[in-house]
Amino acid sequence: MPEQTKPILSVKNMSVQFPSLSGVVSAVRNLSFEVGREKVGIIGESGSGKSTTGRAIMRLQPATARVVADEMRFEDVDLLTASEAEMRAIRGSRISMILQDPKYSLNPVMTVGEQIAETVILHERLGRKAARERTLAMLERVNIRDPQRVFNLYPHEVSGGMGQRIMISMMLISSPSLIIADEPTSALDVTVRQQVLSILDDLISERNIGLIFISHDLNLVKSFCDRVIIMYAGRIVETIDASKLDQATHPYTRGLLEALPSLDHPRDRLEVLKRQASWAEA
């Protein structure tokens, strides 16, 4: 099927620059990657430009930032030239983003049901009743028992894991073809994490859509994603199949892997990552 092979998102030579008093600072430099109907992990340390990349794809970078690229194409839309109104029509309905912490990403004075329904009211012009039906079905889909009750709850009345499932249903209700998940599980504890991830995994394989999974958890990305992009200081240092992550060749990736404790090969002393200035330059 040609549909399968054609990438959903292709980015060529994207840079995100922040002009400042002491010159232009580039948070992301010359990034090129493609995302098809697969799960792509973006991994890197704090400040390596992972989240900035996600926001730049949605064109929600801070007002001071400048995004330049040779090409940024999402399906049939050129993200570089799309107007703000066109972007609004895309956000939420065709590209969605799951944020880190449901405690902050849900409006405290709106019921969760209203917030989920807003997407379909906005993009599909559904009536209140139809939107409510859709929301209840979606809540059920993310394994929330008793969706009728949860619909009328406020965000402070739900648990963290439930909140993240609500966030997922809010972002998936209008069947987008690309999802950007910006550290969706880092605010959750380990047991809830697996549960939320398996729901996300089900939804993505069921609908055959693309996922960009931003994280700094190597093991998680290795087991969850198909392909991994490793970023350092705003650049891609290596792109590798998740299953072959152990055979990574780049010294930075090797350094990251060696800094991880492992149950299979216990060591008294873990390696310390030795940075080289050339990684940021190359």
Place this chain on the structure above:
Amino acid sequence: MRQARLHKAYVLWLSLIANPLAFAGFLVVVGLVLVATFAPLLANHDPILQDLTMALKPPSAVNWFGTDEFGRDVYSRLVYGARTTLYISVLVTVIVAPIGFAIGATAGYLGGWVDVVLMRITDIFLSFPSLVLALAFSAALGPGIENAVIAIALTVWPPIARLARAETLTFRAADFVVAAELQGAGMGRILFRHIVPLCAPSIIIRLTLNMSSVILTAAGLGFLGLGAQPPMPEWGAMAASGRQYLLDAWWLTTVPGIAILLVSLAFNLLGDGLRDIMDPRNA
């Protein structure tokens, strides 16, 4: 859903009763509304009927608060004056709340040069003492109660806009606003669906606290002859006209003065109480 709202109102009512000062303020405000509504029933004389043979009579069984220099009954004028006071303060509030919110929230949400322009305009308004500004506006617009309302509204909106901006700024970068943007919501939708409900309590409180200064400004304008025009009963104007007879007829200034004091105090107490009740941080 309706039951939940009723319960919420009931809880609000309980916490209002638990705060005696706020409750007292609430009672006076309710009293003011009732007096204004039933003025024709409560007044025992025509408030604008002149009878020079009855001029400057001290309080008695017939004229409860005495009569003024034209022989008009002060009690009846006071009762009808409640209408004017309520009219001005409610109208000013209704005008000011949306203007202040729209300007403040737009400035806070958009930031950049929009913020700078809008906030410098509010700064210009804030740099004048509000009474002087209201005086200037009502003098320019001409005396009369509608013009007084416009003049007062023009001086009251800047603090509301400031407050709305500050509140908007605290939520501007919040993740749930970003989440709404990610859903594809536009600026209007985010402002009205997400930010208004969050700013509403503090703005309502601020407006209630403002009521007393609106009443005082209205009285001040009336006192200077720029607000309500004779023979319309208005508390400030009543106090002003009684000033000439202060030594012979104390009741002319004292009675409307006390009314102004009571009502503005009541609004202040109610506003203070509302802050304690509606602000979840004080719960």
